[in-house]
Amino acid sequence: MATFARRPERSSYDVIIIGGAIMGSSTAWFLTENKDFDGSVLVIERDPSYASCSTAHTNSCMRQQFSAALNVQISQFAAEFVKDLPERIGDARVPPQTIQNYGYLYLADTDAFAKTLRENQQVQLAQGAETEILSADEIKARYPFYAVDDIVAGSINRKDEGYWDGGTVFDWWRRSARERGVEYVDNEVVALSLNPGGTAVNSVTLASGEVISAGQVVNASGPRAARTARMAGIDVPVEPRKRFTWIFSAAEPLDRELPLTIDPSGVHVRQDGPQTYLAGCPADPDPAVAFDDFAMDHSRWESHVWPIIATRIPQFEAIRVITEWAGHYAYNTFDQNAILGPHTEIENFLFLNGFSGHGLQQSPAMGRGMAEWLTYGEYRALDLSPFNYARIPDNRPMLEKAVI
Ligand SMILES: Cc1cc2nc3c(=O)[nH]c(=O)nc-3n(C[C@H](O)[C@H](O)[C@H](O)COP(=O)(O)OP(=O)(O)OC[C@H]3O[C@@H](n4cnc5c(N)ncnc54)[C@H](O)[C@@H]3O)c2cc1C
Structure with missing residues (x-):
């Protein structure tokens, strides 16, 4: 079984991801895939057994039957990715997958x-x-x-459309990301510090006391998303x-x-x-x-x-x-859809939250999109901007009629 260090090796990282389950690991892995990204990445996970996260309790299905075209496109990429997993990960040890x-x-x-x-x-x-x-x-x-x-x-x-093995995809993202240099630590983020103007997160504080500087911070903390956002003084409608x-x-x-x-x-x-x-x-x-x-x-x-x-x-x-x-x-109480990308004022604090009942199948497209945002400040393969945080204060729900 993999062992996890409790303390980061460095005092500063280009990207810190809070939460190492499927969304955090997808993002970390897609960063390692991106030839234009050469920064340092730290994934902080409070429970490396992953026993209580959403990813561990999923029903692991994907569907194309959404009412929003973008959600269909997101699941289509999931299907392509899963069916092609060994080639995508680029590793002959990866078992072939089916849907x-x-x-x-x-x-x-x-x-x-x-x-x-x-x-x-x-x-x-x-x-x-x-x-x-x-x-x-x-x-x-x-x-x-x-x-x-x-x-x-x-x-x-x-x-x-049907069952797929999300656990295997998650395992390989995490394993491959670590082998390619992403650092995972077994620790909990307990505080975030902002710059004096309140426009950027400067550092994260760990339960063990270390303060680690961050270029960009991704909130991939699943059902704890609102708790993590509160550390930056932000509200996000996820419970x-x-x-x-x-x-x-x-x-x-x-x-x-x-x-x-x-x-x-x-x-x-x-x-x-x-x-x-x-x-x-x-x-x-x-x-x-x-x-x-x-x-x-x-x-x-x-x-x-x-x-x-x-x-x-x-x-x-x-x-x-x-x-x-x-x-x-x-659960995203606002519109049951993903909340993705930067906060409107704290632009280096990025949401990867609120996936309600369809996050497993969205993890390939969301991880890829988040890695693009972290690298370029924009989405490239698929425009995921309709999931932006601004729709919440603007009261513009992104309605999806096919919610389970
Ligand atoms: C019963 C059930 C059935 C589902 N069925 C499906 C399905 O069929 N298809 C589908 O697509 N989706 C399904 N889903 C949804 C899907 O499982 C989730 O959307 C997805 O797993 C979310 O992944 P995540 O990484 O965002 O969150 P999580 O898996 O919850 O991971 C968040 C991680 O963040 C860590 N963390 C939190 N706070 C901190 C902190 N302060 N410091 C460090 N670490 C922290 C947690 O320990 C956790 O490991 C289902 C969910 C459930 C519960």
Whole structure:
């Protein structure tokens, strides 16, 4: 197992990244890829076991079914990157990756939602996705195990949409970044110091007491994003929200692969292993929770999730829970979309936050974009400026209708 130093080797770095999970490591790795960047990079991670971060609790799926074209393009890059992982990392030790393309199946039980699915489909098709709109009968013909009496329509895309192994991609970003000279330390940032005008972060203070100077500072601290931003006197609308996951087996497994089915109730369920399934849902009510609160709400399974999935798929009357967990979304309460790039006044303090339920699949494009910003002060491959922080004080939400 990799060992991590507790103290940085130097007293000053060009880039300091606060948080070393998938977003921090993607950014660090893309910096090492950029031939125009030759600066020093320090990644500071408070928990090198990564046991409680969002990345460790994810359901690890990607989809092209978004309503905003930019979010579709971001997932397209994820698909390209994942399918080409060994070549992208440039290392023969990297195992080849696939995307298990069972697709997401959004089920609509109202005409209004069916209309939204059709509108979203047009956006997705224009970007090259293969989204189909299905009637209830067509859904039943393709997937006879569903009960569809209440369903008006559904949408599914089986191109680059389904499960992928985010853990392997994360491991290789981190490993490769370290081998290429990025320094990771096992420590916690507890304070940020600004210059006298309050226009730049000068240094970060670690729990162990060291003060480290920084050229640019990236906030990649997941559900703790607002806490980190407060250290610079800034507010960012991100809070930890609990999401539950269950893995179960069925007494009588389905005869074909189960798409990631988004029930109109908000519960989702998908194939996991050959004979196992994964279900998930939000907490209800859904307040901000403490950073260390990962308690399961067991009644949620018995009284909510199981009845819903057993109604939708009657074969799931007889199932057995194998394991379960609670994780935290870094929930953007403003518009559930990423918050990316510089603060409006403290321009060397960069947000990489608020990914809510779709950060894993956004990690390749966001890491690449952040590395471009750190190098050039602009985005190059894909214009990610619609995710800028300024939209929050300006009250211009970037609406995404397909949020899970
Ligand atoms: C149940 C669940 C299901 C999900 N399913 C999907 C999915 O199917 N597809 C998808 O795309 N996304 C999904 N997501 C979302 C996705 O997992 C996250 O958006 C993504 O992992 C966010 O990564 P991150 O690096 O920003 O945050 P995190 O993984 O939370 O990492 C932040 C890191 O910062 C560190 N840190 C915080 N503060 C400090 C500090 N002061 N000093 C040092 N270190 C600090 C933390 O220890 C942590 O390791 C899901 C999330 C959950 C919870």
